[in-house]
Amino acid sequence: MAERSPTAAPGGPFSAIESTTGSEASAAREASSIRLKGIRKEYPGGVVALESVDLDIRAGEFFTLLGPSGCGKTTLLRMLAGLDEPSGGTLSIGGVDVTDTPPHKRSVNTVFQSYALFPHLSVRDNIAFGLKMRGMARAEREQKVVEIAGFIKLGSLVDRRVDQLSGGQRQRIALARALICEPDVLLLDEPLSALDAGLRSQLQVELLRTQKRLGMTFVFVTHDQEEAMVMSDRIAVLSDGIIQQIGTPQEVYERPANLFVARFMGHDNLFPISAREGATVQTPIGALETEDKSEGEVALIRPETLELTSPGAPSAEPGKRLNTLMCRVVERFYRGSNVEYRLSHQNGEQHSELIAEISNTGDRLFRVGDEVKVEIYPEDVIMLSDDEEGA
Amino acid sequence: MQNRGFRKGLAIFWWLTLIFLYAPLLVVMVFSFNSINTSARWGGFSLRWYERLLHNDVVIGAIGHTLLLAVISSIIAVILGAMIGYGLYRHRARKLGLLIVLIYLPIVMPDIVFGISNMAFFVQINRLTGLLSPGLGTMVIAHVTFQIPFVALIVYSRFVGLDATLFDAAKDLYASPWQRMLHFILPTLKPALLSAFFLSFTLSVDDFVISFFTAGPESATLPIYIWGAIRRGISPEINAIATLMIASVALVAVLSLLFNRRRA
Numbered sequence: 001m002a003e004r005s006p007t008a009a010p011g012g013p014f015s016a017i018e019s020t021t022g023s024e025a026s027a028a029r030e031a032s033s034i035r036l037k038g039i040r041k042e043y044p045g046g047v048v049a050l051e052s053v054d055l056d057i058r059a060g061e062f063f064t065l066l067g068p069s070g071c072g073k074t075t076l077l078r079m080l081a082g083l084d085e086p087s088g089g090t091l092s093i094g095g096v097d098v099t100d101t102p103p104h105k106r107s108v109n110t111v112f113q114s115y116a117l118f119p120h121l122s123v124r125d126n127i128a129f130g131l132k133m134r135g136m137a138r139a140e141r142e143q144k145v146v147e148i149a150g151f152i153k154l155g156s157l158v159d160r161r162v163d164q165l166s167g168g169q170r171q172r173i174a175l176a177r178a179l180i181c182e183p184d185v186l187l188l189d190e191p192l193s194a195l196d197a198g199l200r201s202q203l204q205v206e207l208l209r210t211q212k213r214l215g216m217t218f219v220f221v222t223h224d225q226e227e228a229m230v231m232s233d234r235i236a237v238l239s240d241g242i243i244q245q246i247g248t249p250q251e252v253y254e255r256p257a258n259l260f261v262a263r264f265m266g267h268d269n270l271f272p273i274s275a276r277e278g279a280t281v282q283t284p285i286g287a288l289e290t291e292d293k294s295e296g297e298v299a300l301i302r303p304e305t306l307e308l309t310s311p312g313a314p315s316a317e318p319g320k321r322l323n324t325l326m327c328r329v330v331e332r333f334y335r336g337s338n339v340e341y342r343l344s345h346q347n348g349e350q351h352s353e354l355i356a357e358i359s360n361t362g363d364r365l366f367r368v369g370d371e372v373k374v375e376i377y378p379e380d381v382i383m384l385s386d387d388e389e390g391a
Numbered sequence: 392m393q394n395r396g397f398r399k400g401l402a403i404f405w406w407l408t409l410i411f412l413y414a415p416l417l418v419v420m421v422f423s424f425n426s427i428n429t430s431a432r433w434g435g436f437s438l439r440w441y442e443r444l445l446h447n448d449v450v451i452g453a454i455g456h457t458l459l460l461a462v463i464s465s466i467i468a469v470i471l472g473a474m475i476g477y478g479l480y481r482h483r484a485r486k487l488g489l490l491i492v493l494i495y496l497p498i499v500m501p502d503i504v505f506g507i508s509n510m511a512f513f514v515q516i517n518r519l520t521g522l523l524s525p526g527l528g529t530m531v532i533a534h535v536t537f538q539i540p541f542v543a544l545i546v547y548s549r550f551v552g553l554d555a556t557l558f559d560a561a562k563d564l565y566a567s568p569w570q571r572m573l574h575f576i577l578p579t580l581k582p583a584l585l586s587a588f589f590l591s592f593t594l595s596v597d598d599f600v601i602s603f604f605t606a607g608p609e610s611a612t613l614p615i616y617i618w619g620a621i622r623r624g625i626s627p628e629i630n631a632i633a634t635l636m637i638a639s640v641a642l643v644a645v646l647s648l649l650f651n652r653r654r655a
Contacts, residue, residue, distance in 0.1 A: 083559050103562040104570075116560035119553075120578040130564035133574070181564070 014144075014151040014179075033059040034080065034185060034217070039089035041075050041241070049075045050241040052089065057219060058233075059094075062211050064220045066228040067238035068264070073221045076238075077187050080219060082106045094184055104133070109178035110187040113194070115170040117162045123173055124158045130181040148180045152210070168199045175207070179214070186211075188220045192227065204230055225265050229253060237261050254302070259386040262300050268355045269301040270384070279378070284350045288323050289378040296383025305380035306356040308341065308366065309373045316375050323376040327354060329366050339365055343374065416637055423630035430625060440631040450632065453616040457596055460527060460612060464534035465591035469584055471535065472542025472591075477576070479543065480550035495544075497537045506604035509533045513605060526607035533605040534598065538591040545590070549583035582651060589647035593640055 034057040041050040050072045057063045065073035078084040079091060082103030091099045098106055109130065117126050125132075127148065128141040136144070149158050152172055157165065165173065171191055178186055188207075192200045208231050211218045222228050228235050229249035237244045237252060237260075245257035256262035262270060271283035273296065280287050283299050290299070307316040315322060327343035330353070343354040354374065366372055418430075423441070427434030444450050475494060479487060497505060513529045516522060523529055561575040577584075599614035606615055613632065620629055 078559075081559075081563055083562065103559075104565045104567050108563075110560070110563045112556045112560060114554050114556050116554055116556040118557060118560070118575065118579070120575075120581070129561075129566075129574075133565040133567075133570050177564070 014147040033057060033094060034219070035092045036076075037090045039076070039079065039091060040087045041072070041079070041084065042087045048241055050079075050086075053241075053243055055236060055243065055246070057217065059217055060215045062208065062218045062220065062231055062233045064222060064228040064232040064235045065238060066222060066225060066235050066264070068223055071238040072241040073223075073238050074189060075241075077110075077189055077219060077221050080185065081108055081110050081187055083110075107181075107184040108187060109181050109183040109185075110189060111171070111174045111178050111191045113190045115174040115191075117165075117170055117173060117177070119162055121162070123160050123162060123165070126162065126173060127158065127177045127180055129177060134181075144180055148176045152176050152179070152206075167195050168203065171195065171203060175210070179210070179216075183216075185217045185219060188218060190221055190223070193222070193224070200227075207231065237264060239264070255382065256300065256384065259298050259384050262298075262384055267300055267302065269303060269306075271299045271301075271352070272386075273297055273299055273383075281381070281383075284347060284352045285325055285345050285354070286347050288376065288381050289321060290381035290383065291379040292381060292383040294383045295385065297386045298384040300382040300384050301354075301376055301380055302382075303340070303355045303357040304338075304359075305377065306354070306358075307375040307377075308356055308358055309375070311371055311373050313373065317377075321378070323378065323381065325374045325376075327372055327374050329368050329370045329372060332366065332368055334365070336360065341366060341372075343372065345374075419630050420634045420637065422627060423634040425627050425630075428627060430627065430630065440627045443628055444631055444635075447628075449611075450613075450616060453611050453613045454635075456527065456610050457612040457614075460530050460534060460602075460610075461592045461595035464531045464538060464595050465588050467531065468535045468538035468542050468591045469588050472539040472587060473546045473580065473584060475539065475543040476546025476550065479547045483551075495540050498540050502598075502600035505537065506533070506601040509536075509601065510604040524607065525605060525610075527610045529605045529607070530602055530610060530612075533601050534595050537598075537601060538594055541590055541594065542587040545583050545587045546580060549580060553579065585650055586647055589643050593643055596636070596640060 034055070036053055036055040039050055039053040039055075040048070042048050053072075053076065065076055067073045075084055079086055080093075082098070082101060082105075086099065089099075090097055093106070093108065117123075118129065121129065124142075124145055127145050131141045131144060145158060149155070152175060154172060154176060157169055157173065160169075162170075162173075174191070191207075192203055195203065204227060207218075220228075220231060229252075232249055234246060234248055235252050236246045237257075239260050245252055245261045247255075252261065253265050256265055256267070259270065271285055271288075273281045273283055275282040279289055279291070281290055281299055288299060307322075309316065311326065315324075325345055327345045329341050330344045331342040333340040333342075338357050338359045341356045341358065343356060345352045345354060356374065422430045422433075424436050424438065425434055426437035426439065479491070479494075509529070509532075510525075513523050513525060513532075517524050523532075557575065557579075558571075561571045566574060597614075599618060602612050603615055603618070606612065611619070613636065617629055617632060620626070
């Protein structure tokens with residue numbers, strides 16, 4: 001059983017944390033690696049929420065389950081918590097099979113999307129709830145609340161009533177309530193989705209720092225690919241109950257495994273390939289040279305890899321064979337640090353749109369209506385299979 | 392202005408409503424302090440009818456029966472009704488149509504039908520087994536049956552108004568089933584259970600028809616006593632009893648209101 005003794009060592013992780021580096025702490029928490037084997041979830045009536053998921057989550061990792069609503073990511077998280085039972089497969093935490101362990105006997109805590117703070121309890125009693133259920137004495141509980149309040153900088157919030165708290169404050173209380181139990185794994189179900197943008201990015205940073213300082217395994221659920229990339233060590237992209245890709249943010253963004261992942265990561269420059277001959281592929285924007293030797297039905301060109309120059313200007317890298325197309329600027333979005341251009345390209349009868357993101361180096365900007373020369377490096381033309389896993 | 396006339400009309404309507412609601416109660420209360428034996432004329436202030444009540448053992452007994460019946464039946468109804476309310480909530484995803492109709496039927500059933508059926512039922516059982524002879528026991532059973540739907544409804548709506556993930560949170564925070572009951576469900580329900588108790592209590596005290604058909608010779612409640620006494624004409628003594636009942640029901644209502652306000 002993954003049950004842990006209710007009495008923790010004196011001076012828990014929240015008091016002595018400054019002297020512990022992330023890697024040391026994570027070594028101490030080796031027990032928290034998670035292993036899912038063939039996890040299935042089928043609801044009565046034949047609706048399949050998860051189809052044979054295999055997944056290894058490393059100890060001390062910030063792992064994100066990313067996908068659109070209904071993809072099964074929350075179901076997966078609830079299974080880790082024990083709140084949903086798998087229809088098949090096994091789940092182990094720290095090497096111990098917990099497939100049939102009820103939620104109250106798992107050393108796993110959850111920060112819920114709605115925060116789920118108990119309305120009948122004070123903030124203080126909310127935070128201490130888990131410790132109380134595990135039988136910790138009052139004096140010790142109160143000491144722990146003081147420690148965690150210092151750790152997450154709750155200040156005077158602990159003396160408020162739950163209904164006096166704002167969304168961001170509730171989120172932090174919910175985090176404190178889960179962390180105080182010192183679980184092997186912390187689960188977070190879209191904890192930031194109800195907050196406004198500014199507060200959200202601030203809490204993203206706080207959450208990430210907290211995870212690194214504790215070295216605790218965090219499993220995070222979100223539908224926001226930017227949030228996933230900012231925060232995660234690794235990401236699993238899900239769709240229709242199937243994992244489409246697992247990788248670091250860089251891998252998932254730069255080398256999406258298929259068309260679904262590419263679209264979900266926000267890529268727009270996707271062009272179907274009609275024919276291929278050696279290193280040349282035929283697309284609606286003309287023939288493109290590629291260094292990608294893998295098979296694929298769609299070419300992906302990330303918007304930040306495009307080079308834009310005036311029609312007469314010399315090549316961005318003379319001596320190298322670049323793909324070159326002439327386009328017209330249709331729209332321009334100035335974002336300060338970068339500029340996004342929407343470009344239109346005419347290839348005979350074929351009309352296509354491209355998006356280019358150019359970092360703002362202070363050079364002259366193109367204007368709407370300008371003709372521009374677009375250069376694409378062959379290594380930036382990536383082959384994608386349009387088959388989604390399981391589709 | 393047209394609007395102004397409309398508002399005036401509404402105001403008049405409001406005052407008429409208040410008058411027809413409370414003036415009759417006021418008349419009864421005023422005449423309970425009348426010094427002469429009539430409700431037609433005011434003969435001066437007196438507490439003589441209240442004094443007489445105090446020395447009337449039948450009335451004192453009836454008050455005792457009323458309170459005892461109300462307390463016992465309300466406690467039982469709150470326990471059983473809360474369990475039904477929780478069950479309805481837990482299984483709200485299923486189709487519960489018929490069950491809900493079965494539970495709520497007593498609310499829409501005319502009291503007189505309900506009372507007569509109860510009586511016939513208890514008489515049959517008594518004839519066959521010798522159990523359930525008419526008295527406080529049969530009255531408690533009858534009262535609990537009509538109180539339960541109200542309790543179940545109050546408890547169910549409290550649960551529905553609750554964030555369903557709270558149940559998950561309690562599990563997630565190591566609470567065993569018993570701990571969840573003790574530290575989450577009961578404290579969360581407390582206001583609902585108290586309102587349900589107060590409502591059941593007033594329903595029981597108010598009830599005449601069902602009590603009348605299920606009471607035994609020794610278990611007459613205050614409404615039954617009043618009904619018997621009234622056949623000899625409305626005496627100021629009845630006014631005094633009515634005034635006491637109004638006062639006690641008002642007290643319970645105010646207590647329940649105060650309690651809910653303190654929670655909110």
